[in-house]
Every structure is written in structure tokens, then in C-alpha cells.
Amino acid sequence: MREILIRCTGALPSVLLGHLWVLLTLCCGLSYRPSWRRFVASATWRPWVEARWRSARGNPYATTIGHGTIYPERPSDTQIEHEEFHLLQYEDLCFAGVFVGGIAALFDGPVGLGVWLSSGAPWLLPSFLTSTIRYKTRRNTFEAASYRLAVFEIAAYSATKKHIDGRSWLRVFRESYA
Numbered sequence: 707m708r709e710i711l712i713r714c715t716g717a718l719p720s721v722l723l724g725h726l727w728v729l730l731t732l733c734c735g736l737s738y739r740p741s742w743r744r745f746v747a748s749a750t751w752r753p754w755v756e757a758r759w760r761s762a763r764g765n766p767y768a769t770t771i772g773h774g775t776i777y778p779e780r781p782s783d784t785q786i787e788h789e790e791f792h793l794l795q796y797e798d799l800c801f802a803g804v805f806v807g808g809i810a811a812l813f814d815g816p817v818g819l820g821v822w823l824s825s826g827a828p829w830l831l832p833s834f835l836t837s838t839i840r841y842k843t844r845r846n847t848f849e850a851a852s853y854r855l856a857v858f859e860i861a862a863y864s865a866t867k868k869h870i871d872g873r874s875w876l877r878v879f880r881e882s883y884a
């Protein structure tokens with residue numbers, strides 16, 4: 707219920723972006739089997755996309771832009787949890803967007819609205835840039851430097867890493883404190 711409340715208020719720009727993203731991939735024939743749950747759109751990469759959209763180690767990517775995720779044919783539980791963690795990050799950024807946009811709106815309403823609408827996933831783009839500046843070397847590929855070492859990705863990988871009892875750290879913390 708709280709999750710839906712967040713998605714229908716401050717995080718609305720991310721919900722809209724996610725639905726556009728999934729719709730676009732469906733219309734372009736990149737994904738299929740759309741589904742919709744708690745204001746999150748998802749679909750599955752078509753096999754020919756999945757065969758190409760993979761990490762250097764050959765693992766197929768899931769991709770979450772806003773509240774829209776395209777999964778490979780058989781995503782692991784960890785992969786699903788990882789993508790869902792990104793939703794939390796986007797929601798937090800959208801709520802930052804409410805405040806930053808609200809302050810901007812005091813001076814210029816449309817600019818303030820634009821700031822809020824741009825919040826969420828687009829606000830993570832600078833993190834790719836700083837990570838590239840920090841870590842790109844001749845040895846480090848862009849995948850490693852710009853994506854794997856970006857702080858928001860490290861946060862998602864760390865949160866969904868399995869604890870010794872088989873639960874993810876995210877679940878351990880949620881079950882301990884939430």
C-alpha cells in the first residue's frame with residue numbers, strides 16, 4: 707500500500723518513464739509478454755535481443771529504466787531483486803525531485819515541473835560519468851568502469867548479495883528492521 711502511494715505521488719515521473727520505456731521496446735519488437743504489477747511495467751527481451759544484450763561474462767541483462775523492467779527469459783531471483791532495488795533508488799530520486807522542483811517552481815512553475823519530471827533514472831546518469839572518470843583505464847572496459855563500478859550499481863549488487871543464510875542482505879535488513 708505504501709509502495710503504491712509512493713508510486714502514485716512523488717515517483718510518478720518514474721512510473722511514466724518506465725511505462726514509456728516498456729511500450730517503446732514492445733512497439734519496436736525488442737520485447738514481448740508485457741505485464742503490469744503495482745504500477746511497474748515489465749516485459750521479456752525477445753530471444754534475438756537476449757542473445758546480444760549480455761555482459762562480458764555472457765549473462766543476459768535485465769534493464770530497468772524508471773518503473774519499467776525488461777527481463778531475460780529466465781531471470782534469477784537475485785536479478786529480479788536487483789532490478790526492484792533500482793526502483794527504490796529511482797523513487798528516492800523522484801522525491802528529491804519534488805523538493806528541488808518545488809523550490810524551482812517558486813521562481814518559475816514550468817521549470818519546476820520540468821525538474822520534477824526529469825527526476826528518477828535520468829538523475830543517475832551523472833553517476834555513470836563520475837564512475838567513468840574515476841575508473842576508466844586501458845585495462846578497465848566501459849562496462850566495468852562506467853556501469854559495474856557506478857555507486858548505485860554497487861549498492862544494488864551489495865544489497866542483493868546473498869547473506870550466509872541464503873537471504874539477500876536487503877531481505878536480512880528488511881526482516882530485521884522494517
Ligand SMILES: [Zn+2]
Nearest residue numbers: 788792859862
Ligand atoms: Zn543494476
